[in-house]
Amino acid sequence: MKNCMLILMVVVLASCGVSNSPEKVVETFYSNMFSGKTNENVGLILNAKGEPVAPVKQEDQADTIEELNGLTKMVTEVLKQKYNLEKIEYQGIKLIDTKYNEAKTQAKVTFILKIKGAEAEEEEIVVRKIEDKWMISIFG
Secondary structure: OHHHHHHHHHHHHHHHHOOOOHHHHHHHHHHHHHOOOHHHHHHHEEOOOOOEOOOOOHHHHHHHHHHHHHHHHHHHHHHHHHHOOOOOOEEEEEEEEEEEOOOOOEEEEEEEEEEOOOOOOEEEEEEEEEOOEEEEEOOO
16 A cells, blocks of 8 residues: 555656656656656556546556556567667657647657667657646557
8 A cells, every 4th residue: 555655656746847848748758668667657648538647546556557567668679679679778869849739739749769779760749738737648
């Protein structure tokens, strides 16, 4: 029970500490993903319905974190295969551009994921503003 409360506090504090910009949310998301802080991403993402994943019920939190860990593992394996790498050495992201919709409630952030030994390619991710907070829309 203490562990669940600790995880919930970390998630809430992490989501409060992120700067309120699409670019900062994207940077934080990938930094957390590749540094083993996947649980801190719970407060930064939207589910397939476009709703915030956090706060999640305590009984569902372990499943949510397990799903994020699975996503991280899948992304890591795809990158290893794509670039023929033994391991992924994340070196940050380079922001290229941010395009907002007319209402400024959605942004498409273009960036380069910097991985040691990998060819630089532009990536895009959709970020949506929900209740004055920018969140990653994994499902577009």
